[in-house]
Amino acid sequence: MTSRIHEIEVPDENPFLNDVLNRKEVVDFLAKLVGRTTGPFVLAIDSEWGTGKTTLIAMLQAVLRKENFQCVHFNAWKADYVADPLVPMVSAINQIQLPAGEAAKTFSDRLQTIKKGTGVLAKRGLIAGIKVATLGVLDVESDVEAIAAELTGATANDLVERFEQENEILTKFRSDLESAVEQLAAAGKQKNLIFFIDELDRCRPDFAITLLERVKHLFDVPHIVFVLSIDKRQLEASTAAVYGSGINAPEYLRRFIDLELGLPTIGGKPFTDLILKRTGLDEVFAERTSNAELQYDREHFVRYFTQLADLCQLTLRARERCATRLMIVMHQTPPNHYLDPIVVAVLLVLRTIKPSLFRQIVEGVAGTKEIMEYLYTLPAAEKIATDRAGAVIEAELLAADHDSRRDDRAKELADIAQDEKRGAADRQYARNVLELISYPGRSSRSAMRMRSIAGKVDMAALTRGRG
Known part of the structure; x- marks a missing residue:
């Protein structure tokens, strides 16, 4: 087993080789959209963190590269330790390698002048950043000018002249950038430069907002298409963190984004299968063949974990974290011992989506009744x-619950099954659970296992449960 789930591999020659989420149609649509759009253009792919945006972006890049587009990938989160995003953004463009020739030479020459402008603009941005960070404590006429002198080697006596000089630098930057991008077509590439920015919503707020400002003011030139991977709600929170809660964050962000497209949340059995394969858990499940019941542990876990994860709308990243916890559970469960895969699936999901209820289970104050009541509120x-899944889940939980809880619930279910005033569906559900809890394989196991299983899911929970 592996202790960390790595990103899904996206081979350049076959971008959809590991596409268990069937996103080829979405990617092909996006490829046509950004390929046919004449920049400047900013497309935002909006979806919650952990819903597979990074993998989709990787597939989109691979498809566009096969169509001879020059792509630039910039992971904003990995670069947000620097003061100004302009520097790593220009560095990302600097990695472009064009075929040797006149176009490549011109491209390189333009980049040299762009890098010079980057140095000056980044320093000026740092001065503004210091002013904002100190909330106006600095004195404009003394402290800021001293910093300007230290950073730029000049004295800012004439602010109007300095503004005009900076405007000239901005104009020169954009002109050289436009000329550099024009060399792509001259070098045999498609006209558009596709600039991907991933993980923007995970950056520190000031970095994320500054990056958007840089895109708007410096990179707004023909044939540059930006594709932003964002969780818009998080980006709106970053906007409020920088400018205060009074700002209309959605309206502010519209200044920078030309088109937003939502990414549908996709889960299902194929993704659960993929997680088990990538973590090496398939091999561990394969060892559980010491008796007829244990050999179905994998099948039961996949089916019920998938149903519960879909029911609770867990993100793909949250499902991966559940798999990491499953690894811990299986480390603690010998291959010839009961795993209780359905109970494990329930507790993994609860630990993720409803930690308060999970803690109550650990402490022994909640059990099957509270779990089922919560699930049926979703x-x-x-x-x-x-589809009988609910009855199976309740029966498995009751088998692992306290004797008194199981007995009380069995009496309640018996009454429901005989109550003609109840609906037919309720009576059938009660009969199903009663039938399942009477199954010899369940009744022969020791009761009160739920807290022990919860301890395997969360070692800290095990300590609390013993207190």
Whole structure:
């Protein structure tokens, strides 16, 4: 087993080789969109963190590269330790290698002048950043000018002249950038430079907002298409953190983004299968063949974890974290011992989506009743109620619960099954659970396992449970 789940591999020659989420149609649509758009243009792919945006971006890049587009990838989160995003953004463009020739030479020459302008603009941005960070404590006429002198080697006596000089630098920067991008077509590439910015919503707020400002003021030139990978809600929070809660964050962000496209949340069994494969858990499950019941542990876990994760709308990243916790559980469960895969699946999901209820289970004050009540409050709960899955989940939880809870619930279910005033679906559900909890394989296991299993899911929980 591996202790960390790495990003899904996206081979250049076959971008959709590991596409278990069936996103080829979405990627192909995006490739046509950004390929046919005449920049400047900013497209934002908006979806919650952990929903697979990074993998989709990797697939999109691979498709565009096959179509002879020059792509630049910039992971903003990995660069947000620097003061100004302009520097790593220009560095990303500097990595472009064109075929040897006149176009490549011109491209290189333009980049040299762009880098010179970057140095000056980044220093000026640093001065402004210091002013903002100190909330006006600095004195404009003394402290800021001293900093300007130290950074630029000049004295800012004439602010109007300095503004005009900076405007000239900005104009020169954009002109050289436009000329550099024009060399792509001259070098046999497609006209558009596709500039991908990933993980923007995870950056520190001031870095994220400064980056958007740089895109707007410096990179707004023909044939540059930006593709931003964002969680807009997080980006709106960053905007409020920088400019205060009174700002209209959605309206502010519209200044920078020409088109937003949502990414549908996708889960399902194929993704669960992929997680088990990538973590090496498939091999561990394969060892669980000491008796007829254990050999179905993987099948049961995949089915019920997928249903519960879909029901609770877990992000793909959250599902991966559940798999990491499953690794810990399986480290503690010998291959000839009961794993209780359905109970494990329930507790993994609860630990992620409802930690307060999980803690109550660990402490022994909550059990099957509270779990099922919570699950049936979720919007799509009827999906597990109508295909017998809900009855199976409740029966497995009861088998692992306290004897008194199980007995009380069995009496309640017996009454429901005989109550003609109840709906037919309720009576059938009660009969299903009663039938399942009477199964010899369940009744022969020791009760009160739920807290022990919770301890395997979270070692800290195990310590709390013993207190």
